[in-house]
Amino acid sequence: MELFDKDVLTIDVGARLRQLRTERGSSMRSLARLSGLSTNALSMIERGRTSPSVSTLYKLAEALDVPITAFFRLEPPKQDVVFCPQVDRKVVPIPNGRWMGLGGEAFTGRMEPFMITLEEGASSGPFGMLHSGSEFVLCLSGQIEYEVEGQRYNLKAGDSLIFAAQHRHRWKNAGQDAAQALIVLANFEQGERPSEFHVSSGKRGEAFDEEDLIERAESMDLEDEIGDL
Numbered sequence: 654m655e656l657f658d659k660d661v662l663t664i665d666v667g668a669r670l671r672q673l674r675t676e677r678g679s680s681m682r683s684l685a686r687l688s689g690l691s692t693n694a695l696s697m698i699e700r701g702r703t704s705p706s707v708s709t710l711y712k713l714a715e716a717l718d719v720p721i722t723a724f725f726r727l728e729p730p731k732q733d734v735v736f737c738p739q740v741d742r743k744v745v746p747i748p749n750g751r752w753m754g755l756g757g758e759a760f761t762g763r764m765e766p767f768m769i770t771l772e773e774g775a776s777s778g779p780f781g782m783l784h785s786g787s788e789f790v791l792c793l794s795g796q797i798e799y800e801v802e803g804q805r806y807n808l809k810a811g812d813s814l815i816f817a818a819q820h821r822h823r824w825k826n827a828g829q830d831a832a833q834a835l836i837v838l839a840n841f842e843q844g845e846r847p848s849e850f851h852v853s854s855g856k857r858g859e860a861f862d863e864e865d866l867i868e869r870a871e872s873m874d875l876e877d878e879i880g881d882l
Contacts, residue, residue, distance in 0.1 A: 666698070666725070667699045667700060667701040668701070669723070669725070670695075670713065671699045674699075679717070681696065681699075687716035688713050690709065690712065707746060707748065722846075722848075722849045725743065725745045730759070731761045732759055732760065732761060735759045737754075745852055749772040749774055749775035750769060750772055750775045752848075752852050754767050754848075763786065763839065763840055763842075764837065764838065765847065766835065766838075767836055767851075768834065769834055770831060771824075771826040771833070772826065772831050773830065773831070774826065775825065775826045776824065776826070777825065781823040782850040783821045783822065783850075784819070784838075784841060784850055785818065785845055786838055787817055787818055787838070787840050788815065788839075789813065789836065789838075789839070790824075790835070792811065792832070793810060794833045795826065795830050795831055796808065796827040797826060797834050798824065798826075798827035799814055799824050800824070801814075801816050801822045802820045802821055802822070836851065
């Protein structure tokens with residue numbers, strides 16, 4: 654059975670965009686100017702009339718000064734015990750892959766488990782990431798290369814890695830087939846959301862240029878740009 658079910662929870666990205674925009678006191682015209690999108694395109698996204706592509710979400714995230722994961726973030730009540738049925742898991746598209754939450758966003762403790770599926774050529778970006786706490790990685794299938802402070806570790810199915818996450822690290826699919834891994838982040842600072850580094854790593858404004866974003870969006874086989882984007 655595939656780890657990612659097609660019937661997983663769908664998040665209203667348009668409503669989330671409207672919430673983020675209004676929270677920042679930004680008008681649609683102002684956001685259009687900052688993002689380079691048309692007001693008509695923004696209106697269609699917010700009303701749920703069309704779905705934005707990955708490159709469009711990156712433009713909006715840059716304009717709103719938020720990580721791309723902010724469009725998919727849900728804030729459920731925190732609980733001491735979290736049961737997460739497969740059909741309720743949150744799935745977020747990442748360049749050449751997918752991220753799946755395993756309930757950490759609803760847990761009161763400082764632990765975030767998630768799974769990633771990486772297609773051939775997928776990587777966390779050129780800059781690496783660092784955050785507080787510890788990181789555990791279990792390769793479920795394929796081959797994944799983790800680089801921690803310049804030291805490279807090649808993980809195959811069944812191999813694991815654990816390290817202090819304040820060391821700069823990054824990952825990539827080191828094989829020709831899709832790879833999957835279970836990652837657990839723990840003991841991070843209160844209020845930090847370290848899993849977001851794995852969804853949108855790299856420094857703000859530096860990780861991807863426009864041509865790279867469009868190429869990555871097309872490689873994910875998502876919808877084309879909307880309207881006149």
